[in-house]
Amino acid sequence: MEQPARPVRLSQTTITELMVPSYANFGGKIHGGILLSLMDKVAYACATKHAGTYCVTVSVENVEFLQPVEVGELVSLHASVNYVGRTSLVVGIRVESLNVRTSVIKHTNSSFFTMVAKGDDDKPAVVPKLILETREDVKRFIEAMRVREVKSAVKDQMDDARSSIEVDQASELLKNERCVLQYIP
Numbered sequence: 001m002e003q004p005a006r007p008v009r010l011s012q013t014t015i016t017e018l019m020v021p022s023y024a025n026f027g028g029k030i031h032g033g034i035l036l037s038l039m040d041k042v043a044y045a046c047a048t049k050h051a052g053t054y055c056v057t058v059s060v061e062n063v064e065f066l067q068p069v070e071v072g073e074l075v076s077l078h079a080s081v082n083y084v085g086r087t088s089l090v091v092g093i094r095v096e097s098l099n100v101r102t103s104v105i106k107h108t109n110s111s112f113f114t115m116v117a118k119g120d121d122d123k124p125a126v127v128p129k130l131i132l133e134t135r136e137d138v139k140r141f142i143e144a145m146r147v148r149e150v151k152s153a154v155k156d157q158m159d160d161a162r163s164s165i166e167v168d169q170a171s172e173l174l175k176n177e178r179c180v181l182q183y184i185p
């Protein structure tokens, strides 16, 4: 039997963590991998709260680190279910970094994690419908729905592009590229 629909607000989740020196890269800024790991955790918690069952990460979109995060900053990751399909959920994550001395907050990135709910049999499980209570909820749902349609069309085009590689025309195709062609067909 299908679970009852749930509002967006019930699964909204925030994780906050202090950026310690061991998280830094060779340039002294926080490793992108540390932030990705935190994003995956908050996406998992948020999706699982909504689905009521274990969720796995299937794809990640729009990971661009717009501003570096410094050691000593307090990073908060705000996650919200933006969209649900039959068994998948799109979780939007906004990452903000607070300088605890100056109280200045910067927005470092917003990303979207697609998660799939799994049942006890390890197969994709149907997730509850999403109750959209605010204008923002509706806007995000429609946006995610459109992105899902565009992604599906792009995937088809990418599959075509990959299946029709004209190696025999390489000298013409690659003449303006930054490569040295030593293979002669």
Ligand SMILES: CC(C)(COP(=O)(O)OP(=O)(O)OC[C@H]1O[C@@H](n2cnc3c(N)ncnc32)[C@H](O)[C@@H]1OP(=O)(O)O)[C@@H](O)C(=O)NCCC(=O)NCCS
Residues within 6 Å of the ligand: 056, 057, 058, 059, 084, 085, 086, 087, 088, 089, 114, 116, 124
């Ligand atoms: C995700 C997974 C369950 C999909 O399995 P599948 O047999 O393709 O299942 P389905 O075709 O029924 O798809 C299930 C849902 O995933 C979605 N999906 C599948 N591949 C996707 C992709 N690349 N991007 C976005 N959504 C995807 C489908 O659209 C479907 O959503 P819907 O039910 O809301 O329409 C399977 O690939 C898996 O278990 N992957 C490993 C995930 C994991 O372990 N992640 C942790 C990181 S290692």
